Amino acid sequence: MQLNDRPYLHWRQGMSIQDVIDERNFIYPKLVVKLNGKLIRKEDYAATLVAEEDDLKIHHLLAGG
Amino acid sequence: MIRICDVKKYHGIPAEELKRMQDAHVELTRITYDHKPIHRGYTDKYLTVDFSRNSIEITDIDPKVKEVFTGGKGYCLRYLWDEVKPSTRWDSPENAITMSPGPLCGVTQYAGTGKTLLCSISPLTDTPFDTNVGGYFGPLLKFSGFDGLTLKGTAKEDVILVIDGNKNTISIETAPLEHEDAHVLGEELTYMYADDENDRKNVAVVCAGSAAKYSNIGMINFTFYDPNRGVVRLKQAGRGGLGRVFRHKNIKALVCKFSGVKADLNDPYDISIINQVGKKYHKEIHDLDNLQNGMRKVGTANILEVMDAYDILPTNNFKFGSHPGIDRFRSTVFIEKYLTQGAADGCWYGCSMACAKAADHFKLKTGPYKGQAVCIDGPEYENGAGLGPNCGIDDPEAILELNFYCDTYGLDTISFGTMTAFIMECYEAGILNKEITGGLELNFGNWEAALEMMHQIARNEGFGQIAGQGVHKMKKIFVEQYGADAQFLEDIGMEQKGLEYSEYNSKESLAQKGGYGLTNKGPQHDEAWLIFMDQVNNQIPTFEDKAEALYYFPMFRTWFGLLGLCKLPWNDIVPANNSETDEPAKVPEHVQNYFDIYYGITGKHLDTPGMLRMSEKVYQFQRIFNIRMGKGLRKNDAIPYRSSGPVTEEEYLSRQERYDGQLVDLVGFTKEQVAAMSLQEKMAETRKYREAEYEKLIDAVYPRRGWNLNGVPTIERVKDLGIDFPEVLEVIEPLQ
Ligand code: SF4
Numbered sequence: 001m002q003l004n005d006r007p008y009l010h011w012r013q014g015m016s017i018q019d020v021i022d023e024r025n026f027i028y029p030k031l032v033v034k035l036n037g038k039l040i041r042k043e044d045y046a047a048t049l050v051a052e053e054d055d056l057k058i059h060h061l062l063a064g065g
Numbered sequence: 066m067i068r069i070c071d072v073k074k075y076h077g078i079p080a081e082e083l084k085r086m087q088d089a090h091v092e093l094t095r096i097t098y099d100h101k102p103i104h105r106g107y108t109d110k111y112l113t114v115d116f117s118r119n120s121i122e123i124t125d126i127d128p129k130v131k132e133v134f135t136g137g138k139g140y141c142l143r144y145l146w147d148e149v150k151p152s153t154r155w156d157s158p159e160n161a162i163t164m165s166p167g168p169l170c171g172v173t174q175y176a177g178t179g180k181t182l183l184c185s186i187s188p189l190t191d192t193p194f195d196t197n198v199g200g201y202f203g204p205l206l207k208f209s210g211f212d213g214l215t216l217k218g219t220a221k222e223d224v225i226l227v228i229d230g231n232k233n234t235i236s237i238e239t240a241p242l243e244h245e246d247a248h249v250l251g252e253e254l255t256y257m258y259a260d261d262e263n264d265r266k267n268v269a270v271v272c273a274g275s276a277a278k279y280s281n282i283g284m285i286n287f288t289f290y291d292p293n294r295g296v297v298r299l300k301q302a303g304r305g306g307l308g309r310v311f312r313h314k315n316i317k318a319l320v321c322k323f324s325g326v327k328a329d330l331n332d333p334y335d336i337s338i339i340n341q342v343g344k345k346y347h348k349e350i351h352d353l354d355n356l357q358n359g360m361r362k363v364g365t366a367n368i369l370e371v372m373d374a375y376d377i378l379p380t381n382n383f384k385f386g387s388h389p390g391i392d393r394f395r396s397t398v399f400i401e402k403y404l405t406q407g408a409a410d411g412c413w414y415g416c417s418m419a420c421a422k423a424a425d426h427f428k429l430k431t432g433p434y435k436g437q438a439v440c441i442d443g444p445e446y447e448n449g450a451g452l453g454p455n456c457g458i459d460d461p462e463a464i465l466e467l468n469f470y471c472d473t474y475g476l477d478t479i480s481f482g483t484m485t486a487f488i489m490e491c492y493e494a495g496i497l498n499k500e501i502t503g504g505l506e507l508n509f510g511n512w513e514a515a516l517e518m519m520h521q522i523a524r525n526e527g528f529g530q531i532a533g534q535g536v537h538k539m540k541k542i543f544v545e546q547y548g549a550d551a552q553f554l555e556d557i558g559m560e561q562k563g564l565e566y567s568e569y570n571s572k573e574s575l576a577q578k579g580g581y582g583l584t585n586k587g588p589q590h591d592e593a594w595l596i597f598m599d600q601v602n603n604q605i606p607t608f609e610d611k612a613e614a615l616y617y618f619p620m621f622r623t624w625f626g627l628l629g630l631c632k633l634p635w636n637d638i639v640p641a642n643n644s645e646t647d648e649p650a651k652v653p654e655h656v657q658n659y660f661d662i663y664y665g666i667t668g669k670h671l672d673t674p675g676m677l678r679m680s681e682k683v684y685q686f687q688r689i690f691n692i693r694m695g696k697g698l699r700k701n702d703a704i705p706y707r708s709s710g711p712v713t714e715e716e717y718l719s720r721q722e723r724y725d726g727q728l729v730d731l732v733g734f735t736k737e738q739v740a741a742m743s744l745q746e747k748m749a750e751t752r753k754y755r756e757a758e759y760e761k762l763i764d765a766v767y768p769r770r771g772w773n774l775n776g777v778p779t780i781e782r783v784k785d786l787g788i789d790f791p792e793v794l795e796v797i798e799p800l801q
Contacts, residue, residue, distance in 0.1 A: 004601070004602055004603040004604075005603050005606065006603060025374050025375075026374075027370065027371060027374045028371050028374075028375075028597075029356065029357055029358070030357050030358070030639060032643075032644040032649050039644060039645060057602075058602075059602040059604065059649070059650075060597045060601050060602055061636070061639055061643070061644070061649055061650065061652075062368070062371070062597040
């Protein structure tokens, strides 16, 4: 699985987007999540599973002080 | 949780005390002026005060200056250029402080529309230094009839400048009895010049503090009166040491008084569009702030724990990116225990983002105000990070007290945090000892020693006299007087161009190394903050991408400074559907809001290319101004290695897995080769790689900005922008 165009080495079967967010400790609230180019809404993070060949983008909308 | 309704009002100052002070004033000069009404955001009048001659002059702003420089920072730089010579230093009599609020400043229907820009030749950098600040002075100055103000010359004794925008008078007066520290002086002058309690909100004061006259990191406070608390609040023109210039001129304070602020004072071309955009934005804040950054609860400090989680929070002089004590000072601690909730904490009318939080009736433990219960502005993220973890301090009350004294003494919190962190590392490395520091045990985490050092700066005594000079000058002193290793200090001293770094650990973001290093004024993040786009999101992976970001964002952000706007409402909240737009990082709907407000005020349409061009004229002018002052070239864009990679074995070992992995993934060694390397070899290879990447970044960014590889704007670019004035060409022609 690719996370933000880098290989994600901790992928495992049955993993959801929420699992990735938790494992990476992505605590920032303003995220833009796209799975294979499709926008995923916050309420669907937990139910959306990520496959091994998927392209996941989790962009933080943080452009600083 | 403390709520504003439970906060008791602060005591004012007895009338007889104010009278005693005011009776001691001697008026040195006074003029009465014609108050030209504002037209479409501009008065087109400029005020110049020469304190050496006690002269006050009002001039028309040249339409060509308006066309090219727009206002705000553009005016500040243009007028400063005309005052100074290449040999001018911060304490030269001809050095000036220029101020300008910008054409959108003073709008009351949208958030973040009350900023003032300031410029002067900095004691830290020897170059023109711009800084922005909230508070009411800038808008009231404009409503009093002026788009800009130059302060020049040196008064013979402490004086104040008083502008009354209703009576249309300006005077210079001595002010011998008022106190120097900002929280007291701001209050004394506010009470003194207000007709009654209701009138206090119409008085704005600009002042520094007792440490500013001794320290290169001196800053200038801008006040506003907070009627809910009954106290004067302080906002800071923090960076660059401009407070030292201010006090060197013997200016004790500026006072501007104007009553009658209302929504149409800028004489807008189309007020309805401004009203509409404002209404939409306020609703967005109301609906979404709680779900997003919580700016209304804790201000910018909301990102303390975020930076910690992503290994970006500067810790122990930027050695590390997270602090084990984060739970003691995360933003929720400030919300729950210290910062008053539910107050309309905007630093200008209409700012619904209201991030100017305050801790009320905080009892001080040290210093001249020990035992007093005071109102503390902040901490903003930078203060929290710089005064806290970067100095190894995790006690929230220590952070608040450091914050308070920096403000009232007139010291820049960011520079104070970064330079104290540097001193602490030097102390722990054995470069400094108790003999040198006069007994101060300046280990990481010792907040009492940090505070005592600050009090010494304010008293101009002891080790404080050395500390107050800032990191750049301390490096030289430590090498020459205490035998420190010069290269080590170059590596760990987190300053560039003379300015202390602001509080983000940039080691893992090449783009942010450029965001700090390739700036006009030094490593302050207000040009480009790209860490997340780069390090976390990986949105700008190539040199070309990074160069584009290091063109777009500095130009985009410069625009705020031209117009008199605060950057925070742009992206510290985003519309609910922002993620569905093409470029969420740019927050397109908010950019359109700004174009609409610009149109609403001036009647002129603006789009992104037009906005970037407007900014670039000023940006390039500032670069050329730096070159004129003997800086501004490629060699001045070099960065300390601490900002780029691990200097010490301790740092490398703390993130060994990451660094070892990068030697394989990025540098091209095999795992076996890395396993066979000594720690010193791995550190050397890491350094070689990272330093080379930074040079490649420069090679990509300079051409994108229209500069040659020495960092000099090309004549072609300067001509295209219409800033090819003879004095500009004279600077760059020999360097083409
Ligand atoms: S967002 Fe904060 S700093 Fe900016 S104008 Fe509003 S209150 Fe002031």
